[in-house]
Amino acid sequence: MESEPIAVQLGRFPHFRGLAEDLLDRVAQSTRIRPYRTGEEIFRQGEKARAFFLVRAGGVKVYRLSPDGREQVLHHVHAGQSFAEAALLSLGRFPAHAQATVASTELFEIGGEEFLQLFKSEPRLSAAMVSSLCIWMHELVERIEELSVARASARLARYLLRLPAHGEGHALSIDLPLSRKELAAHLAIVPETLSRLLRRWEDDGVVIPKGRVPSIPDSRTLIGIADREED
Amino acid sequence: MESEPIAVQLGRFPHFRGLAEDLLDRVAQSTRIRPYRTGEEIFRQGEKARAFFLVRAGGVKVYRLSPDGREQVLHHVHAGQSFAEAALLSLGRFPAHAQATVASTELFEIGGEEFLQLFKSEPRLSAAMVSSLCIWMHELVERIEELSVARASARLARYLLRLPAHGEGHALSIDLPLSRKELAAHLAIVPETLSRLLRRWEDDGVVIPKGRVPSIPDSRTLIGIADREED
């Protein structure tokens, strides 16, 4: 609900789970909520880092611009996740651009002098921030592992298997958080290759692509593709 | 020197730079130095994380084993760098294997109950650990950016440009910390492709590969290869 205290909402993020109430209250005092429209800018590369962010709803992309203007997406961040901790706590500046990718995106913006003081003086908070950075690192390592696999089909399979899925037994149903174009960029392939890959899998009965919610009749096939080197 | 106090040695790591002496002394009490032989195991995936490590000398590889036994290197860590912070501070277990890759590798092993207590109670130390995690994250993001470039030549060029180099003007000389085989794996290509790539660059006068210390007559050529999409 809108009326729920910010502290309570913050406490539900993996970030701050288990943090004492008094601390959450103090963090909440350095927090403000702000809605964003699709495509709206959150921060620019090089800007002084004023805060880090928790995604309350919607989605965000963090990206860099290469010298020739091409956009290089570093992360897609979704509800429940956080970003820009490192910028605030260590770098001092945002090392990339960020903008909302979904219409009704809402962010908790946590920063300011009081927060930094709290962070420096309150070990429980530092520890929480450390955990959150560790989660990020784990994420990044998984991503590197994914990209290190030469074959595009294996990268796609690994990506799908890491996504939250619902289903029974070996059958899965997956919610894709990305458009085809974005997904292709994430996997470091061109959209055409992705399209053909999905087409072939569909013909072989490996996936049934229902728009953004593909089903997997038997996840063991996918696991096979992800590990070994065939598709 | 061997006889130099551990605290002083620790203070030189980017990790602990600027940390007060009294704190360094206390950290030093949770630190032990240990030498490793080439190929010697440092820890195994799944093992309880007892410490994190600073590399005093030599080199270490952190890797996973895929189900079919293939080795997937996540990082190569060298003198002055650290690893396994996240394992100790958050995960509780090592998420990968690590072994020494160089004959006279020496590690500072920092851990134990006292260290964790210190970390939890001493905000200055937590802050230092946060910075170190941020350095790691930055490293990982660079790596992802590198791997996201489709073309192998661009990946190699970017890798070379990120390495510490010495030289004047546009001419560079680079110390490769990896063997050809390892470098190829790092770039997600097969050694043959790397070999051919270097050969072509040599013919074109882009690099002069003197064993592990290649020279670059004009780094602008490399920058061109890294950014645009030609070689």
Place this chain on the structure above:
DNA sequence: CGGTGCGTTGACATTTCTCAACTGTTGTGG
């Protein structure tokens, strides 16, 4: 209604991989 951009498909070009052979180096046991 017309434009704009995503997603798909086809034909073709290019890159990279695979397999195989060969070289040079290193370390080991006779």
Place this chain on the structure above:
DNA sequence: CCACAACAGTTGAGAAATGTCAACGCACCG
């Protein structure tokens, strides 16, 4: 000290995967 095995690195030829370019359908939006 000399085979000799083991392995990293190189090279070549052909196969396979992926990228490029171009065309088209389709949905969405002004």
